[in-house]
Amino acid sequence: MAGSRLERFGTVFTRVRDLMRSGVIKPPKKPIWYDVYEAFPPTTSLHVKPHTRPCTKKQETVPEIFYREDEVRAFVDKYTELKSHSEMDDSALFEETGKALLRDGIVLRRRGAPSVSAETRDPVLELKLTDMLTEQRSVSADSEDTMEHTTHKP
Known part of the structure; x- marks a missing residue:
């Protein structure tokens, strides 16, 4: 289940940052990479997976009906x-x-x-x-x- 939330609710950095702010992760237990990422954030935009669902229904053309x-x-x-x-x-x-x-x-x-x-x-x-x-x-x-x-x- 956690894998499905990964691409929908922010990056790993934002989730760890929010967990530290809320007190779930204590400052001595923060990941090693957190300080480096905070000091040198990426200059390019991060890849965001689009939230499109594949269309299972095909668009059917309605035939003209003459009465x-x-x-x-x-x-x-x-x-x-x-x-x-x-x-x-x-x-x-x-x-x-x-x-x-x-x-x-x-x-x-x-x-x-x-x-x-x-x-x-x-x-x-x-x-x-x-x-x-x-x-x-x-x-x-x-x-x-x-x-x-x-x-x-x-």
């Missing part, structure tokens, strides 16, 4: 937003709201009706990241070629 109410709330918010900006009739506005949410990645379906077909979805949503990167590289390579041809004209 049916979230989709309804998103529909209502988008519907009111589009209604304030346009003067369409309700059925056209309903369809535009569904398309806008589809672009945002929220798929709605009516009760008893089949789910939305993939053809009505925005084609940008179907692009893969690798396809986008190769397209971007080809565009940047084409623009560099055109820059070389325009700068090297005689």
Whole structure:
């Protein structure tokens, strides 16, 4: 047990000094090194062990949970937003709201009706990241070629 207190409650010098002040250690029984340490204390700071405990629990990421109410709330918010900006009739506005949410990645379906077909979805949503990167590289390579041809004209 004394070994566990060693690193938490001061150095050996401070503990012996406090024991001498309280009278537990009498002056004739003090350690040989005490006078030398008191006369020549270390010039550098002493090593203090950090009091951190290793974390046994890993931080778990909480997955996003979407309930049916979230989709309804998103529909209502988008519907009111589009209604304030346009003067369409309700059925056209309903369809535009569904398309806008589809672009945002929220798929709605009516009760008893089949789910939305993939053809009505925005084609940008179907692009893969690798396809986008190769397209971007080809565009940047084409623009560099055109820059070389325009700068090297005689």
